[in-house]
Amino acid sequence: MTDIEKVATAHEFHPAQLAEDAAFPEQANAFELGELSLLVLSWAAPIVLVVAWEILARTGWLSPQVLPAPSKVLETASKLVRSGSLLEDLAVSLRRAAVGFVIGGSIGLVLGTLVGFSRIAEAAIDRSVQMVRAIPFLALLPLVIVWFGVGEGQKIFLVALGVSFPIYINTTLGIRQVDPKLIELGHIQGLDALRLIHRIILPGALPSILTGVRYALATAWLALVVAETIGAQSGIGFLAMDAREFLRTDVIVLTIVIYALIGVAADAVARLLERRLLTWHPNYGPAR
């Protein structure tokens, strides 16, 4: 297997250092090991786990109905991709997440901006939002199903609901945290209200808003998993529930892996956004 070969090369890379692991206290080792060795070591552990899983599954210690071998999951993935159904379900899921994210994100951004700017809007809106926020939004699921049935509406609503809160809170916070001295400077330089928002307040609030986006992406994903698990006719969640009926643990594990991969990808996109939009920020921008 390729996995086994990788582990072998990893161990051969610095066999001496790895051997030292046992002999010396940890701190001394961290000091002696180079960056590369540490990187190899950090990858070695998960790879060893996967290989152990593969071996246990193949030798029959792990029943395929409990946990199929990783190779079997990969095989299933390639079959499903070739038949076209996996990509189709994936597209359906991504579309639900995207639509829900845009709707919920817009609501959160608009409300958050209003409340961030205006004491009146804060008095009118904030308490209600905070009250609704106190409800774990997944607890609303039965109610949402009564409202929307188990169609697209229910899924998109749940995602939008989950997304709007982190965006709302971080937008409000971001606007409040803009340095009042910079706003004062804007007045001195003769900026009108619109230019003040455009040149000073929104850029100042952006780091916080983007943090909200990252939280929201994680919430969107969680909302989608839950929403799709109930009464879906398509999508990754449907794939998983359908597989459960036939005890296809390989498909179930595959859907779990896909959820994880998309979560990682979404986070990477959010990080990329931060790096692109916040080049000026000492904590995000590239090194000088």
Added chain:
Amino acid sequence: MTLHVSPPPHLSPPGPTAAVVVTNLKRAYRDRVVLDHLSLRIERGEFVALLGESGCGKTTLLRALAGLDRVQGGLIVAPRRPAVVFQEHRLLPWDSLWRNVALGLRAADARERAAAALAEVGLGDRLDDWPRNLSGGQAQRVALARALVQQPELLLLDEPFAALDALTRIRMHDLVRELVTNHRPGVLLVTHDVDEAIALADRILVMEGGAIAFEHRTGGERTARVTRAQLLSELGVDVSHGLT
């Protein structure tokens, strides 16, 4: 720019050479009077330094002139919106240097003008750099460029060099002197540094009890030395011993 309130009958209109005329300015926080019938006139091209103990109201005066604080009585007549440089540079960290300098500049050639202003403060090669890559002195020079690019008739400096190290401060003094000579705005420098006031100003005002208590015109080296001791005593510092 006019900040309301009944003009006193003896008010003379600001002459064509005045950068700002302040008459009978009043400001109190609750029952603590900060500005008490303060009057002041600064000509264009004149460099005025304002000394005073902490809390004597000099920053309140500057903020009133900048239009940042309300006054409760009196009159401020200034031909146009003044430019301000604060103790902190107040650069927008998300904008490049030229965009910082051009902030509020509504002209098609904003970038060229900003570039010229940056060149004037010796940072003409850093147009697209970020503020975070600047030293304290460089950042303050950008703030000066941002103030001067607006062609102000009145320039307000609120202890702009207080946070800089001694060497940088001396270089900034030279730069400011040169810039003011070239642009000829009226300047009000609020500072607590007597030597800085002597080094830069044509006229030094000492503020006390919410009004101008003493006024000096600075001249040659000799006058300056006399004034220094006098200024310090006016500020309540005992200078009878140890003065060279």
